[in-house]
Amino acid sequence: MEEKATSATFKKETVQRLMSLHFKDEKTKVSNDALILISELLKLFIMEAAARSAKQAKTEENELVSIDHFEKILPQLLLDF
Template sequence: MEDETTFDPDLIHAIFKLVWTRRALERQKNEGADALDFQVGAGTSKKNRPTYANANALKLSCELLRVFITEAVQRAATIAEAEGVSKIEATHLERILPQLLLDF
């Protein structure tokens, strides 16, 4: 099997951390709005628990993204070729996206 290039695990981890941080901030905003309705018991808040990614989970995420993007490009290229176009455009990706998401 060829050693294909994949995404940098540090990049994927940074993206995950960004998403986790944004979600934590949203939760804090929502908890502030809901604080008048009820009180949460001590230690039950998700914001107190650290979120981390296992090294193997990061490798798997990188591989999944690589396969997903490769498949998207191949399907879009097939559509472009059928239309007689030599360049993949956004419309080609838009056409393959629904089925691609169902397949994954």
């Protein structure tokens, strides 16, 4: 199956803020390369979640993907990542 290039990305500031919410020391800093890597991982995680949710909806013979489909695939997705 051919992958389509997407231009959707996360802003570095958003990723930095999300990460800093979990730091114990507020002086902790994240390098630019680490931000790029985490952004790419988030993008892959979301693409995989969307694909699995769509597959779940198709399995249940639904044309639209709902939050229920996402909730069904989430436990296994978290274990896989």
